[in-house]
Amino acid sequence: MSAQKPSIPKGTRDFNAEVLAKRYYIFDTIKKVFVKYGFQPIETPTLENLSTLMGKYGEEGDRLLFKILNSGDFLKNASQLTDYKKLTYEISEKGLRYDLTVPFARYVVMHQNEIAFPFKRYQIQPVWRGDSPQHGRYREFYQCDADVIGTNSLVCEAELIQIYDEVFAKLGIPVTIKINNRKILQGLSEVIQAPDKLIDITIAIDKLDKIAWEGVEKELVEKGLSVQACEKIKQFISLNADDLEYFFEENEIGKKGAEEIRTVLHLLKNIETVNQIEIDYSLARGLNYYTGCILEVKAKNVKMGSIGGGGRYDDLTGFFGLKGMSGVGISFGADRIYDVLEELQLFPDLSGNQTKVLIVTFDHENLLYAMPILRKMRDFNIHAELYPEPTKIKKQMDYANKRRIPYAVLIGSEEMQIGKLTFKNMVTGEQEKLYAEEIMQKLMN
């Protein structure tokens, strides 16, 4: 076979130890908080039936889903070979997980008899989307979600806000936690007498940060809203909480939304948060399955989109035949959090899992002599390596430096004779002759 120059598919990544340590620091920080708040982990398969996934993410989602070619003679069920769209579903039955929410809904329905409701679950797994790769957008990336399903209690919203607060406090990222309610947006669409335009309005308002009011207004007009309606929307997004009551005086659903926000804040009244919680009526969140409270987290002092978001959705399991299950969840944007921590230089020292000492030898006798010493180090839980060949010392030292191993132990014939080994600090260059036990004592400190 001739040699290939290897590559990986665009939008995918290899991760080395250094990057993984940082990624796992993020995941572990989040996990610890989830668990403290009573969330339990689940994992679902990478492969899901297309019947589970299709129609849940809109037309674009259906297109961006990665689909698996059926095994064996996949053409035998093909009815025609000209319309590739139609053919897709004749030669493909399975797809890759596109988000964690739909598999979660599927999981809840399939395992409803084993689950104690309200079910608080978290899930940290990769998802795949055939998006055009671009800066900071990948085709394979992790999502990191916590959801509560089976209760409409606003205690959940209050708890999820605290989770956001605590996770970002632990990570050291100052954030603003924004809160809004879809019922308020629905109320707005009713007040301006365009209830059928709710999704258009929310999608447009959601972009306020990116395209400013002028851009939003342009989009609203294009969607068929009147100038008066636009004026009313503009007035709405600058309202304070008290004015909101007045705005929705005669609209039930809007009033309900305002009330829900008040309740959430009331539940948090006697709880100190590290980060700022802010009501933002322009917050809409793109996904149209949200029906109640919506949340979004933005990092302060950094130019970056939201690093977390979520909300309440009624009836997510309805797709799969289980009605009346209200759920609320949040998601952490792990890749963006990574970039923020990097930019603000907030990653702590993560060298704990690295090798602490390299044993360097000069011949096969030294190697043999080193083996039980190495073992003893490891028995004391010292992360230790032996350079596997008694090759040139420079080569062995280069390895230690490249791997950032802070100490080396040199074993030559002299060391074997006197029983004292050369212990070298790779950072300062200092070295001294010590008994193996003394070295281990030093390495354990």
Add this chain to the structure above:
Amino acid sequence: MSAQKPSIPKGTRDFNAEVLAKRYYIFDTIKKVFVKYGFQPIETPTLENLSTLMGKYGEEGDRLLFKILNSGDFLKNASQLTDYKKLTYEISEKGLRYDLTVPFARYVVMHQNEIAFPFKRYQIQPVWRGDSPQHGRYREFYQCDADVIGTNSLVCEAELIQIYDEVFAKLGIPVTIKINNRKILQGLSEVIQAPDKLIDITIAIDKLDKIAWEGVEKELVEKGLSVQACEKIKQFISLNADDLEYFFEENEIGKKGAEEIRTVLHLLKNIETVNQIEIDYSLARGLNYYTGCILEVKAKNVKMGSIGGGGRYDDLTGFFGLKGMSGVGISFGADRIYDVLEELQLFPDLSGNQTKVLIVTFDHENLLYAMPILRKMRDFNIHAELYPEPTKIKKQMDYANKRRIPYAVLIGSEEMQIGKLTFKNMVTGEQEKLYAEEIMQKLMN
């Protein structure tokens, strides 16, 4: 949309919190040992180019690879629509990771300039194979590998044996670690003058455990070996180490294999192992890329195939243009280890991440009162939950029991009045009235 009864693809699994805790116990135990021995983690994408994967796993592997349908109009590059095999590679460019070894080789070649050689990496990630699902065989399962690449030092073999020994000692599973060398098997094929039959011989010998000598002999004869050759093979597999020297007196490669085994054992001479290390000349391991030492781990006292295996392979990166890289690696069979731990009841108490206390309330006032107490508990790192609705007490207690939460704190109007909360042991049923601080003190012990 009409409701669907949801399901997952055959050969895939959902994991709940209880199972995940056990799985992560296995992975974490293995990881800790890997890291102590100086192995660094990497992760590679789930999606690899088919050009990377094809031709590396034999014809069956090519067939069992899960292939991703190209995005967009995948038919536009199709030259014909009758031969599905040929069509496959015209409409599919990417596949799912099939093992961790080939992506590792691809990684080493792509990142050779950043890597410090010898490169010791570990990798714990899922792989996918379109096998017929059957008991204990899945289409999506985790592999758990450690490899050293860039040295042919037998120190690596000696270290990998110690890793097996230590991991299974930590898990409490008594095992036999079997060792053999492909060079010995190659020598054998030369001694019986059938060097072209090496793979047939190793595949047949590998089945000795399952189909006994009669079955092996039958297979060898079918593969065209003479009765004399079979006799010689039968004699060989019962040889002890000393006889082996004599057997290979006039065969270079066989002698080299015997010598390598001796060196590995010599390197381990002054190291105490918990488990038995055993030379087994019938050990062959199926994969034909092994060229030196081969290893296999079998659990004692349990009927179960091997729970670990590995070996040395020369030139694995040659596929991708990087020649002369010798590697040696081991793999842990996580699913089988899980089953062994379950069967021998060896899983420790893994409830550390579960919720310790549930706060139960009777009305909305109680809920509000509970919020800061709950927060305080969490600030003391007590895993705590508040039942989010002040519903019937039986329902809340059922939740605590179903979730196996060991303590409950009841907050009613009386509790709010006197400032003492009802603290209930859910196992014994005992309860007492205590100040919140006293309860936290108890929960922290």
